[in-house]
Amino acid sequence: MSRLVQRRDARPDVEKAPVVDDVGFKDHKPSRRSRILLPLAVATTLLLTAGTVFKDDLGFPWPGEPEVTPPFIREGMKRCAQLNQAPSPHQATEARKYSDRYVKGTGPVLLKNATLWTGEEDGTEVIHGANVWLEGGVVRKISTGEDMDQLFEAAKNKGDKVETVELDGAWVTPGIVDVHSHMGLDPMPELRGSDETNSDKAPIQPWLRSLDGFNTHDAAFNLSIAGGITTMLVLPGSAGNIGGQAFTFKPRWTAENTPQSMQAEPPFVIRNGEWQRTRSWRHIKHACGENAKVWYHNARMDAAYGFRRAYSEGKKLKDEQDAWCAAPKKQTGPLPDSLEWEVMADIIRGHVKVNIHCYETVDLNDLVRVSNEFQFPIAAFHHAHEAYLVPGLLRQAWGKTPPAVAMFANNARYKREAYRGSPYAPKVLDEAGLKVIMKSDHPVLDSRYLIYEAAQAHAFGLEWNRALASVITTSATVAGLDHRLGYVRPGYDADLVVWDSFPLAVGATPKQTYIDGIPQIINPHVVRKPAAAQQITPKGDYDKEAAEAVAARGDPDLRPKKRSPNIVFHGVSNLYLSGIKTQGEGEPGVVVVEDGKITCAGKDCATTSSAEYETVDLKGGSLAPGLISYGSPLGLEEISAEETTHTGDPPSILDDNKITSGLLVHAADGAQFGGKDELMALREGITTGVTSPSTGEFLKGMSYSFSLGARHALESGAIGNHAAALHINVRQFGDPLGDSSMSVATVMGVLRRLLHGEAGQGEVAAAFGKVAAGELRLVASANSADTIAALIRLKRTVPAMRLTISGGQEAWMLADELAAEDIGVVVAAPRTFPMFWDQRRILPGPPLSHLTLPAYLHTRGVKVGLGIVEACDARLTRFESAMAYAAAPTTFSRQDAVDLVSTNLVDVLGLNDGLHAAGGVDLGWVAYEGDMFSLTGRVRAVRSPGQTAVDLF
Numbered sequence: 001m002s003r004l005v006q007r008r009d010a011r012p013d014v015e016k017a018p019v020v021d022d023v024g025f026k027d028h029k030p031s032r033r034s035r036i037l038l039p040l041a042v043a044t045t046l047l048l049t050a051g052t053v054f055k056d057d058l059g060f061p062w063p064g065e066p067e068v069t070p071p072f073i074r075e076g077m078k079r080c081a082q083l084n085q086a087p088s089p090h091q092a093t094e095a096r097k098y099s100d101r102y103v104k105g106t107g108p109v110l111l112k113n114a115t116l117w118t119g120e121e122d123g124t125e126v127i128h129g130a131n132v133w134l135e136g137g138v139v140r141k142i143s144t145g146e147d148m149d150q151l152f153e154a155a156k157n158k159g160d161k162v163e164t165v166e167l168d169g170a171w172v173t174p175g176i177v178d179v180h181s182h183m184g185l186d187p188m189p190e191l192r193g194s195d196e197t198n199s200d201k202a203p204i205q206p207w208l209r210s211l212d213g214f215n216t217h218d219a220a221f222n223l224s225i226a227g228g229i230t231t232m233l234v235l236p237g238s239a240g241n242i243g244g245q246a247f248t249f250k251p252r253w254t255a256e257n258t259p260q261s262m263q264a265e266p267p268f269v270i271r272n273g274e275w276q277r278t279r280s281w282r283h284i285k286h287a288c289g290e291n292a293k294v295w296y297h298n299a300r301m302d303a304a305y306g307f308r309r310a311y312s313e314g315k316k317l318k319d320e321q322d323a324w325c326a327a328p329k330k331q332t333g334p335l336p337d338s339l340e341w342e343v344m345a346d347i348i349r350g351h352v353k354v355n356i357h358c359y360e361t362v363d364l365n366d367l368v369r370v371s372n373e374f375q376f377p378i379a380a381f382h383h384a385h386e387a388y389l390v391p392g393l394l395r396q397a398w399g400k401t402p403p404a405v406a407m408f409a410n411n412a413r414y415k416r417e418a419y420r421g422s423p424y425a426p427k428v429l430d431e432a433g434l435k436v437i438m439k440s441d442h443p444v445l446d447s448r449y450l451i452y453e454a455a456q457a458h459a460f461g462l463e464w465n466r467a468l469a470s471v472i473t474t475s476a477t478v479a480g481l482d483h484r485l486g487y488v489r490p491g492y493d494a495d496l497v498v499w500d501s502f503p504l505a506v507g508a509t510p511k512q513t514y515i516d517g518i519p520q521i522i523n524p525h526v527v528r529k530p531a532a533a534q535q536i537t538p539k540g541d542y543d544k545e546a547a548e549a550v551a552a553r554g555d556p557d558l559r560p561k562k563r564s565p566n567i568v569f570h571g572v573s574n575l576y577l578s579g580i581k582t583q584g585e586g587e588p589g590v591v592v593v594e595d596g597k598i599t600c601a602g603k604d605c606a607t608t609s610s611a612e613y614e615t616v617d618l619k620g621g622s623l624a625p626g627l628i629s630y631g632s633p634l635g636l637e638e639i640s641a642e643e644t645t646h647t648g649d650p651p652s653i654l655d656d657n658k659i660t661s662g663l664l665v666h667a668a669d670g671a672q673f674g675g676k677d678e679l680m681a682l683r684e685g686i687t688t689g690v691t692s693p694s695t696g697e698f699l700k701g702m703s704y705s706f707s708l709g710a711r712h713a714l715e716s717g718a719i720g721n722h723a724a725a726l727h728i729n730v731r732q733f734g735d736p737l738g739d740s741s742m743s744v745a746t747v748m749g750v751l752r753r754l755l756h757g758e759a760g761q762g763e764v765a766a767a768f769g770k771v772a773a774g775e776l777r778l779v780a781s782a783n784s785a786d787t788i789a790a791l792i793r794l795k796r797t798v799p800a801m802r803l804t805i806s807g808g809q810e811a812w813m814l815a816d817e818l819a820a821e822d823i824g825v826v827v828a829a830p831r832t833f834p835m836f837w838d839q840r841r842i843l844p845g846p847p848l849s850h851l852t853l854p855a856y857l858h859t860r861g862v863k864v865g866l867g868i869v870e871a872c873d874a875r876l877t878r879f880e881s882a883m884a885y886a887a888a889p890t891t892f893s894r895q896d897a898v899d900l901v902s903t904n905l906v907d908v909l910g911l912n913d914g915l916h917a918a919g920g921v922d923l924g925w926v927a928y929e930g931d932m933f934s935l936t937g938r939v940r941a942v943r944s945p946g947q948t949a950v951d952l953f
């Protein structure tokens with residue numbers, strides 16, 4: 001039976017009126033009606049029973065003006081009304097006392113004495129001593145006085161217990177909104193069975209929906225909540241040009257325990273037994289450039305055609321639908337529709353937020369043209385590493401509001417289209433008047449640390465208010481959620497983060513995260529942060545560098561431009577260098593450098609020659625050893641995705657089982673110098689790289705250390721140690737220096753033979769002989785505690801062996817055993833994340849555990865270094881050490897934190913082994929202006945290894 005009849009029978013009075021009003025059928029003349037009726041009757045014979053038609057025709061049960069509308073017209077009209085209805089989510093106001101996500105039983109919470117960042121006034125409003133009342137899943141009241149009495153009274157009357165939280169001035173912000181996440185779609189730990197990021201069926205598939213692949217068992221939900229993430233736009237991957245529709249989620253587990261219930265604002269819902277469109281925004285993902293080239297052999301020209309083709313399908317459908325809807329009664333067939341293209345039509349109607357992964361100028365331009373050709377607005381270009389070079393182009397996109405730019409702070413250069421990425425891009429785009437968003441692309445970056453992306457953008461030139469807005473207010477706005485998220489306002493969702501410091505301070509960490517008014521972190525571990533970390537910081541002054549980057553179209557000459565052998569540093573507060581004695585008490589104040597050597601440190605130091613000296617005021621800064629970056633292919637490749645920029649991968653020595661006759665590869669033989677990542681790291685105080693060869697089997701070969709400032713291998717100090725340590729991989733996945741394909745047991749068997757001298761002659765056997773004798777260090781990449789335990793067991797049979805674990809994500813489980821065997825650990829990456837099964841048992845650090853992994857290992861007496869697994873991140877090595885320190889200031893001293901990325905790595909990577917130079921490997925030194933443990937600290941001078949002149953920045 002048709003729904004028409006059912007509905008009339010059920011609720012004649014209620015149902016009839018609105019339907020009639022909606023479609024404007026009230027005043028139909030019988031003649032007109034019969035005109036339509038005739039052809040319609042034919043079309044609907046199958047749908048309507050004869051009895052129904054007669055019943056209507058006879059005017060029962062309403063004599064006089066019977067209404068006869070075939071179901072397909074009524075359905076079509078309903079859909080026309082819906083199609084033409086622009087999204088208009090309900091604006092949250094004070095009147096909103098309950099969230100649609102309110103969980104029954106959630107009691108009121110009063111946060112007292114917050115330093116409240118509200119998001120208002122372009123992100124500059126900060127209310128000191130603010131009290132915030134959360135109830136019904138929303139923010140109910142914000143005040144600076146004691147005027148919460150009414151709310152207390154009401155709560156008492158309802159029998160609700162109010163949880164009062166004294167914040168003592170802690171920073172509070174709205175929850176972080178991440179506009180580019182694959183959480184749930186690519187759940188952790190990564191397993192074949194649940195990676196739903198991309199379909200690989202076709203490059204254009206607007207009909208796919210991320211909601212359909214969203215897995216509720218992602219181990220990252222709670223981790224990201226512990227970083228302040230409260231909402232995310234979950235996009236399909238970027239393998240195809242149109243990967244599908246995106247949906248908004250909150251990472252909080254729900255009682256319903258389903259993907260649909262985790263949505264922040266669903267555009268469609270099951271309501272009253274029907275599938276209904278809500279007034280919320282829809283979202284879609286597009287991607288241009290390299291990915292579709294790789295996955296689908298889609299050249300850029302193919303992609304542009306593919307987009308135009310998809311949009312013309314959408315346009316065609318929209319035109320047909322518009323024509324139908326303009327005269328529904330005249331229609332002889334149902335409303336044209338298409339499961340495949342309806343969303344494209346909806347985009348052209350302006351009802352869908354279009355999010356486009358697009359890096360290079362050519363791609364941005366292609367999509368700007370498509371947006372004008374088909375007249376639809378672009379919500380945001382994502383990644384967009386060249387957007388800062390063409391802000392004017394973005395303004396040419398169709399529509400009133402130019403696209404926002406959703407960026408990484410530093411994740412660049414890994415492929416050609418990312419090669420011109422700049423840390424100053426957020427600043428440049430902001431100054432050009434474009435909306436800047438920092439996003440995670442989780443799990444590309446662990447969204448737990450999205451605030452760190454904003455902090456970096458700030459450190460390299462973005463104003464603090466815009467930097468905070470970039471992950472909170474601006475992101476909420478661009479995701480079409482600013483009617484309820486992104487601000488602290490009465491009626492807005494009670495998604496708040498209480499921070500342990502100013503959120504853009506280095507290592508800022510939530511003390512608690514509220515989602516829908518519910519505290520998410522059970523028994524949070526809180527680190528007391530110093531007063532300095534509570535202050536709003538000035539943006540980094542990089543006007544000159546930014547202008548250079550723009551002028552050079554993203555490829556500036558990064559080589560140091562100013563050198564001097566003789567320098568006098570003033571305003572020096574700290575020295576983290578061993579072997580330099582300060583004259584007199586207290587701060588050194590002055591440090592004199594002559595011919596690149598520190599000749600005097602102390603208030604009364606004077607120059608000794610008549611040569612010219614540069615004078616540099618470090619403004620309370622420090623001198624420290626040059627830092628070491630280890631763990632990425634730094635020095636072996638320029639652009640990861642471009643093989644012609646690599647010096648090549650070594651052959652597997654296990655081919656044909658020729659272990660003993662196999663070649664022992666020395667990474668130093670493939671050393672290349674002067675790359676972008678190297679030079680960008682140099683100006684951040686990293687003087688030395690350590691790299692091993694990469695391989696797909698277990699034996700990598702000999703690592704080497706090298707100077708990031710050298711131009712070629714023959715320069716003085718270019719190579720510090722040609723053959724530092726022997727590196728192997730014991731089935732550690734995601735190792736940029738080569739995943740291992742051999743089983744753990746096979747590797748152990750091979751190692752046993754090699755270490756016990758049962759593998760015959762040859763250079764590989766000889767090298768393992770040296771390892772067994774303790775003359776050469778073995779560095780084994782392994783994350784799993786079980787694998788590490790296997791290595792420890794093996795080491796017990798070879799007592800002289802010196803062993804280091806690289807990776808070590810589960811090493812905390814064996815901390816005491818590692819310490820007992822004097823096995824060092826390079827924690828790589830330093831901020832742990834359960835990306836793969838062999839590293840799922842992480843020690844997450846505050847607020848989820850008392851200590852971080854590096855800090856815990858340190859307390860157990862394990863020698864720890866920090867490793868950086870992506871070459872582009874080498875430049876952030878100091879920040880990693882600063883974060884390790886900030887998270888464990890009572891475990892590490894500042895000197896310890898410097899050691900984590902300098903002298904400890906010298907030891908555990910064997911950099912002094914086999915060296916004849918007195919004093920061991922030369923790391924040079926670095927002079928920092930300001931606090932080197934803050935994001936505002938800045939490198940002013942670098943003395944590279946083996947050099948007598950100092951580079952000034």
Ligand SMILES: *[C@@H]1O[C@H](CO)[C@@H](O)[C@H](O)[C@H]1NC(C)=O
Nearest residue numbers: 112113114129167168169170
């Ligand atoms: C709020 O916190 C600040 C910082 O700890 C403190 O100085 C102030 O006295 C507190 N105010 C109240 C009313 O407790």
Ligand SMILES: *[C@@H]1O[C@H](CO)[C@@H](O)[C@H](O)[C@H]1NC(C)=O
Nearest residue numbers: 218219222253519520521522
């Ligand atoms: C996530 O945290 C919630 C508390 O908010 C807890 O109930 C849940 O068990 C946690 N989930 C996992 C996977 O640890």
